Amino acid sequence: MEMVVCIKQVPMVSELPWDPATGTLKRDLAEGMMNPACRHALEAALQLKARHGGRITALTMGPPMAEEVLRQALALGADQGFLISDPAMAGSDTFVTSFILATAVKKYCPNFDLVLCGCYTTDSETAQVGPQLAEELDLPAAAFVEEIAKKKNCLIVKRLSDGFIETLEMDLPGLVTVSTRHYAPRYFSLAGIEDAFPDAAPIRTLSAVDLGLERGSIGVQASPTRIVNVYTSRTEKQNVILRGAPKQIVEELLDRFGDRIGGAMGKDIEK
Amino acid sequence: MKQKLEIWVFGDYRNYFQNRVTLQLIGKAVELAKEIKATVCAVVIGHELDEWIGEYIAHGARRVYVVEDPVLKEYDAATYAFLTARLAEVHKPDILLVGATSFGREFAPRVAKRLKTGLTADCVGLAIDQDSLLVQTAPSFGGNLLADIVTPKQRPQMATVRPGIFREIPHNYEAKGKIIRMPLPIDLSSRRLRLRKSERQPHQSKKLEDAAIVICSGRGIGSRKKFNNLYELAGLTDAEVGATRPLVYAGWAGHDSLVGQAGKIIRPKILFSFGVSGAIQHTAAVNDAEFIIAVNKNPKATMMKMADVAIVADAGQVCSALIRELKKRIR
Numbered sequence: 001m002e003m004v005v006c007i008k009q010v011p012m013v014s015e016l017p018w019d020p021a022t023g024t025l026k027r028d029l030a031e032g033m034m035n036p037a038c039r040h041a042l043e044a045a046l047q048l049k050a051r052h053g054g055r056i057t058a059l060t061m062g063p064p065m066a067e068e069v070l071r072q073a074l075a076l077g078a079d080q081g082f083l084i085s086d087p088a089m090a091g092s093d094t095f096v097t098s099f100i101l102a103t104a105v106k107k108y109c110p111n112f113d114l115v116l117c118g119c120y121t122t123d124s125e126t127a128q129v130g131p132q133l134a135e136e137l138d139l140p141a142a143a144f145v146e147e148i149a150k151k152k153n154c155l156i157v158k159r160l161s162d163g164f165i166e167t168l169e170m171d172l173p174g175l176v177t178v179s180t181r182h183y184a185p186r187y188f189s190l191a192g193i194e195d196a197f198p199d200a201a202p203i204r205t206l207s208a209v210d211l212g213l214e215r216g217s218i219g220v221q222a223s224p225t226r227i228v229n230v231y232t233s234r235t236e237k238q239n240v241i242l243r244g245a246p247k248q249i250v251e252e253l254l255d256r257f258g259d260r261i262g263g264a265m266g267k268d269i270e271k
Numbered sequence: 272m273k274q275k276l277e278i279w280v281f282g283d284y285r286n287y288f289q290n291r292v293t294l295q296l297i298g299k300a301v302e303l304a305k306e307i308k309a310t311v312c313a314v315v316i317g318h319e320l321d322e323w324i325g326e327y328i329a330h331g332a333r334r335v336y337v338v339e340d341p342v343l344k345e346y347d348a349a350t351y352a353f354l355t356a357r358l359a360e361v362h363k364p365d366i367l368l369v370g371a372t373s374f375g376r377e378f379a380p381r382v383a384k385r386l387k388t389g390l391t392a393d394c395v396g397l398a399i400d401q402d403s404l405l406v407q408t409a410p411s412f413g414g415n416l417l418a419d420i421v422t423p424k425q426r427p428q429m430a431t432v433r434p435g436i437f438r439e440i441p442h443n444y445e446a447k448g449k450i451i452r453m454p455l456p457i458d459l460s461s462r463r464l465r466l467r468k469s470e471r472q473p474h475q476s477k478k479l480e481d482a483a484i485v486i487c488s489g490r491g492i493g494s495r496k497k498f499n500n501l502y503e504l505a506g507l508t509d510a511e512v513g514a515t516r517p518l519v520y521a522g523w524a525g526h527d528s529l530v531g532q533a534g535k536i537i538r539p540k541i542l543f544s545f546g547v548s549g550a551i552q553h554t555a556a557v558n559d560a561e562f563i564i565a566v567n568k569n570p571k572a573t574m575m576k577m578a579d580v581a582i583v584a585d586a587g588q589v590c591s592a593l594i595r596e597l598k599k600r601i602r
């Protein structure tokens with residue numbers, strides 16, 4: 001089975017959230033890691049390959065340092081890697097990202113049977129790239145998939161969707177986005193990666209020109225969405241202190257904050 | 272004459288009784304519509320839809336676009352996206368809102384792609400700016416920051432929104448709405464993705480991580496009996512109950528409900544914290560709670576400093592009083 005796994009490098013915030021020395025969250029944004037859901041997608045591909053044979057292509061779009069995740073993928077068992085990297089692509093939203101990834105798949109892996117994505121990334125969390133890639137490539141697709149089995153020319157996939165356990169049959173070629181529930185990724189040692197792939201690693205870097213993409217079709221200018229403002233969600237705390245008899249306290253609490261509590265419940269709390 | 276703008280809300284009725292996100296979005300759309308003088312519309316696709324059409328009109332939709340056919344009986348993201356995009360191409364909504372359910376998050380990106388427009392995922396706020404653009408507020412960078420996002424040129428402006436962010440407006444079964452039906456544009460009976468089996472997940476308590484309201488308790492709650500009272504409060508507020516490590520070790524709560532370094536990281540909209548001191552192994556896992564109400568006898572406890580509302584009182588007594596008061600006030 002010919003498989004393409006889309007892998008994104010994300011800042012290392014959620015995988016090692018704790019600094020054991022200080023007990024605080026590590027927010028070293030300079031360090032990147034393979035997005036956790038992408039590791040699950042890769043694991044799913046590796047298991048399919050072990051069963052049914054075939055080839056795995058790892059595909060990532062990002063800055064030059066994103067090559068790291070391709071090396072990791074190769075160390076784990078992927079066969080080749082493509083790094084799509086071009087300053088002109090900076091600021092691409094999911095609409096453009098899925099377009100660029102689709103262009104690369106069509107040009108460099110036209111005979112694929114299955115595209116695997118992570119279900120979401122820890123930095124943008126949109127969960128949009130997979131489904132949009134399916135539209136670009138005109139593929140049947142299932143999102144948030146937990147288990148994949150191959151049966152003749154179909155895949156049987158299982159997933160949990162809004163409280164329903166669904167079993168779906170999907171024609172190939174197709175696309176899945178893999179959830180982080182089932183395919184626990186295997187581990188690799190970082191030193192091993194360096195040893196295994198000095199320079200001869202089968203990784204190719206692709207620019208916009210290689211992909212035949214015009215500048216007007218990529219990057220910020222081609223993205224339908226614009227970020228107009230970024231700010232911290234936690235404004236200076238207006239700490240309200242309530243004391244007294246419990247009955248009075250809860251009356252005051254509901255008078256002042258009942259809207260907010262009711263809003264979270266989706267019900268009305270009378271004033 | 273310039274046609275009146277339309278705000279569309281996708282009718283995600285599959286989990287109507289558990290999940291009122293469509294009604295919440297209609298409620299918000301009614302508010303937004305006033306600012307841009309728009310008509311609030313719902314889109315409903317499927318089979319045997321009268322009940323939902325009626326509900327959406329009763330909750331504020333003035334127009335309902337309907338595609339109804341037995342072949343649409345099963346929720347299918349690709350098919351529903353195709354049909355919604357078709358409807359949008361014809362009627363050109365200014366805004367299209369979708370609930371961030373599993374289905375919505377698979378469906379909306381495909382609609383946006385087909386319509387060549389932008390989509391903001393998992394919004395926590397929606398507003399209209401001075402240029403009449405929809406400002407979509409979404410968490411970014413792992414939820415540490417909020418970003419305001421607009422779609423300046425393409426239409427519709429699209430957003431998915433988590434359940435529980437907005438409030439539905441009370442129903443009015445006298446309300447009137449116009450129903451516009453679209454016949455199936457093509458034969459949709461052969462599919463490349465086929466649903467073979469679908470069963471309801473055996474009842475499972477909503478996971479702590481996803482809960483909009485969490486009631487978290489520490490040793491200060493005092494006794495197992497008082498701790499168990501929190502479940503009544505949780506029932507009233509549709510909340511999940513979490514606990515600190517001493518309570519889990521004591522066996523009052525299961526390991527599933529441990530909040531902290533060794534347990535779950537939560538980010539509810541409201542966190543009630545009863546008798547929790549605020550050790551770092553616990554607090555780092557509740558940092559992303561939007562609004563914290565803490566009850567502690569000690570006003571200097573770390574948890575009280577982190578709280579938006581710090582209640583200096585006995586945890587068990589406040590819990591009982593809150594149960595009594597909520598029973599009177601919840602409509």
Ligand SMILES: Cc1cc2nc3c(=O)[nH]c(=O)nc-3n(C[C@H](O)[C@H](O)[C@H](O)COP(=O)(O)OP(=O)(O)OC[C@H]3O[C@@H](n4cnc5c(N)ncnc54)[C@H](O)[C@@H]3O)c2cc1C
Nearest residue numbers: 489490491515516531532533546547548550567568585586
């Ligand atoms: C490696 C490691 C991992 C850990 N992981 C976790 C974890 O995942 N989760 C976790 O929770 N802990 C964890 N801990 C334990 C953590 O350090 C704290 O010990 C624990 O969180 C304290 O729980 P508490 O707040 O319930 O109890 P306490 O610290 O004993 O606090 C009780 C609080 O209740 C107040 N109080 C007392 N009586 C009343 C009353 N009548 N009414 C109101 N308030 C009252 C007190 O003023 C006090 O602030 C971990 C510790 C280690 C070393």
Ligand SMILES: Nc1ncnc2c1ncn2[C@@H]1O[C@H](COP(=O)(O)O)[C@@H](O)[C@H]1O
Nearest residue numbers: 006007061117118120121126127128129
């Ligand atoms: N820059 C990228 N390069 C490769 N794959 C990506 C990229 N961005 C997103 N993806 C894929 O799309 C999935 C969902 O990403 P997102 O829509 O950003 O949450 C990821 O898990 C990846 O599989």
